[in-house]
Amino acid sequence: MSETLPLPRAARAFVSFVALLRANGFAIAPEQTTAFLAAIALLGPRTPEHIRRAGLATLAPPPERRAVYDMLFNIHFLGGEELAGDDGGDQEVLRLQEEASGDEEPPLSGDVNESGAMAVRAEALAERRLAPGGTSDALRRLAREADRRLPRRRGHRRRRARRGPWADLRRTLREAARNDGEVMRLGRLKRRPRPRKLLLLIDVSGSMKARSEDNLRLAHTLVQAAPNIEVFTFGTRLTRVTRALRPKRREQALAQVAHLVSDWDGGTRIGDALQAFLAIPRFSSYARGAAVVILSDGLERGDPAALRDAVAKLSRRAWRLSWLTPLAAGPRFVPQTEALIAISRLVDDMVDGGSSATVVRHLLSLGQNRRAA
Amino acid sequence: MAVRASIGGIDSPEALEKALRAAYYLADEGIATAAYLALALGKPLLLEGAPGVGKTEAAKAIAAVLGRRLIRLQCYEGIDASAALYEWNYPRQMLAIRQAGDATIDVYGESFLIERPMLAALRAPDSTVLLIDEVDRSDQEFEAFLLEFLSDFQISIPERGTLRAAERPVVVLTSNRTRDLHEALRRRCVYHWIDYPTPEREAKIIMLRASSVAESTARAVVAAVGKLRREPLSKAPGVAEAVDWAEAATLLNKGGARWPDAFRRSIGVALKDEEDLAFISGRLDALIAEAAA
Numbered sequence A: 001m002s003e004t005l006p007l008p009r010a011a012r013a014f015v016s017f018v019a020l021l022r023a024n025g026f027a028i029a030p031e032q033t034t035a036f037l038a039a040i041a042l043l044g045p046r047t048p049e050h051i052r053r054a055g056l057a058t059l060a061p062p063p064e065r066r067a068v069y070d071m072l073f074n075i076h077f078l079g080g081e082e083l084a085g086d087d088g089g090d091q092e093v094l095r096l097q098e099e100a101s102g103d104e105e106p107p108l109s110g111d112v113n114e115s116g117a118m119a120v121r122a123e124a125l126a127e128r129r130l131a132p133g134g135t136s137d138a139l140r141r142l143a144r145e146a147d148r149r150l151p152r153r154r155g156h157r158r159r160r161a162r163r164g165p166w167a168d169l170r171r172t173l174r175e176a177a178r179n180d181g182e183v184m185r186l187g188r189l190k191r192r193p194r195p196r197k198l199l200l201l202i203d204v205s206g207s208m209k210a211r212s213e214d215n216l217r218l219a220h221t222l223v224q225a226a227p228n229i230e231v232f233t234f235g236t237r238l239t240r241v242t243r244a245l246r247p248k249r250r251e252q253a254l255a256q257v258a259h260l261v262s263d264w265d266g267g268t269r270i271g272d273a274l275q276a277f278l279a280i281p282r283f284s285s286y287a288r289g290a291a292v293v294i295l296s297d298g299l300e301r302g303d304p305a306a307l308r309d310a311v312a313k314l315s316r317r318a319w320r321l322s323w324l325t326p327l328a329a330g331p332r333f334v335p336q337t338e339a340l341i342a343i344s345r346l347v348d349d350m351v352d353g354g355s356s357a358t359v360v361r362h363l364l365s366l367g368q369n370r371r372a373a
Numbered sequence B: 001m002a003v004r005a006s007i008g009g010i011d012s013p014e015a016l017e018k019a020l021r022a023a024y025y026l027a028d029e030g031i032a033t034a035a036y037l038a039l040a041l042g043k044p045l046l047l048e049g050a051p052g053v054g055k056t057e058a059a060k061a062i063a064a065v066l067g068r069r070l071i072r073l074q075c076y077e078g079i080d081a082s083a084a085l086y087e088w089n090y091p092r093q094m095l096a097i098r099q100a101g102d103a104t105i106d107v108y109g110e111s112f113l114i115e116r117p118m119l120a121a122l123r124a125p126d127s128t129v130l131l132i133d134e135v136d137r138s139d140q141e142f143e144a145f146l147l148e149f150l151s152d153f154q155i156s157i158p159e160r161g162t163l164r165a166a167e168r169p170v171v172v173l174t175s176n177r178t179r180d181l182h183e184a185l186r187r188r189c190v191y192h193w194i195d196y197p198t199p200e201r202e203a204k205i206i207m208l209r210a211s212s213v214a215e216s217t218a219r220a221v222v223a224a225v226g227k228l229r230r231e232p233l234s235k236a237p238g239v240a241e242a243v244d245w246a247e248a249a250t251l252l253n254k255g256g257a258r259w260p261d262a263f264r265r266s267i268g269v270a271l272k273d274e275e276d277l278a279f280i281s282g283r284l285d286a287l288i289a290e291a292a293a
Helices: A009-023 A030-043 A048-059 A063-078 A116-120 A137-149 A169-178 A206-225 A250-260 A270-279 A281-287 A304-317 A338-346 A356-369 B013-022 B029-041 B055-066 B090-100 B117-123 B140-152 B183-188 B199-209 B215-230 B239-254 B259-265 B274-292
Strands: A093-095 A152-161 A188-195 A198-203 A229-234 A237-240 A291-295 A320-325 A349-352 B045-049 B069-074 B086-088 B113-115 B128-133 B154-157 B161-164 B170-175 B190-194
Touching (some): A009 A030, A009 A048, A009 A063, A030 B029, A030 B183, A048 B029, A048 B190, A137 A356, A169 B086, A198 A206, A206 A291, A206 A356, A229 A270, A291 A356, A304 A320, A320 A356, A338 A349, A349 A356, B013 B055, B029 B045, B029 B190, B055 B128, B055 B170, B069 B117, B117 B161, B199 B215, B215 B259, B239 B259, B259 B274
Parallel strands (some): A198 A229, A291 A320, A320 A349, B045 B190, B069 B128, B128 B170
Antiparallel strands (some): A229 A237, B086 B113
């Protein structure tokens, strides 16, 4: 592969394909382009399929965007014009299975659709604009104290300490070498505590409408303040929003979330959502040994048995499972609905999730009530 | 970029596919291409896919094809340099200092160094394949540390200086995708996403791996496993489970069990989760009967 300044004519089509991918949001480094060209040279290429595979291997499009890659490839190299492949293959969003027809639920959002025929769909899909909102005291407190007060667990790495269960042989030897092999003092090691995983599941259905925006703002603050946080939203779909919450600027992050989540203010299928979450190994492993926090009112429209089952599974996987519901305001709260009664026996805490302040207070107390196991 | 068109007599994806088949690994064109490119371009090969689709097997097969020793590094959260790279033999060093008396000795000499997988691969790049298994289980610190190793193939030991590989070693990384790997890591590697094989290929894999299994059994298992993978199970059966299931059912059948019954009784090797078994139990008979038909 000659790397002279004017690009060889034959290479132009390939380099422009890389540019096309970049323009469509694929992150591709220059070294990957070089590898792509070298790979094509190695493979022949005898057929367009060789080029496609060389691109898959070296440009490494993430599997959930494979459909987009194939579409762009077809357009660029095969002159195809199929634009059908939308981001339906995106694994970050999971559409929950509808149950048998007949129990279609009307959208719970306040405003009624003008054309009545549209209103009886089981899913009320909507895009919502999320206002960045001000930073309340609760969020400021969360940002300040999250790193220090969120739960921790014992890590595997060791660090030097005044006292601890292990001898620090490396340090002891260095000191001994300085003293003609005489060990004056045995250095010690202890395990270094690590932040525990925290999984936040946010209900964005109609009944939680008043809280969902605040909860997402809180999630953004949390993702910014501490490592190892995973955030999902659920309603009629299950959506992973962790990556969307990464940008530092809150407006930008919330705009991404608003775009990603499409089941605002619709019905709730908490049981199905949690089952779907558990059925994907990639997702369910986030829950293992994690502090799991569910922000939902537990008003289930689906099968209460499915919900109970899912919560039971989740509680066995989690280090600690908390259910924060706005209904639990006040100390004399007793769960009323069938679903909530079932849940309250399975979760470690069922506490007030009625305002950001109470949610923050609970999050920050997670690390104290129980010693890291 | 150092390009070697031919490694160990393998000069195309097709040749590699053939050699892998001889090593009892049925590769599809995608993985054969990716593996060939990784070898030719001297880049690490990153294999991602659901558990049990044969990622580790692929690495073993590649090592067998090249006639090299496979060095496996199993990742876990908190893995650090002393487990992955090298460790000093402190008790021996201490003894040596004591015994040396007035003589001078080098306590950081070769004989006091304990090789761990990455150092071992670096020192013998022409006779080893390094498998870094389940990278997604390690933490971000280790991933960052891997980046340095994978781009320059060098390791620095403070007491001895920097060690560099004489040639680019063959490295295979696997990930179950339980978390997103850093973009920079993906960028340094040749990437391949392994999907579940097509039914025909999976039947062939079963027969290649378990020679006692009849073709009709293999097909029935593949059909049943295909159905199970569409169910919302917490652990869907992988290719390894399909092979085990076919083998176990064949064994029971030889012991006198009738056909659909042999499948049902050996379900435990395919589904290993009590809840999954309970979830599917009501429909299992129908599912197996349908698959065996």
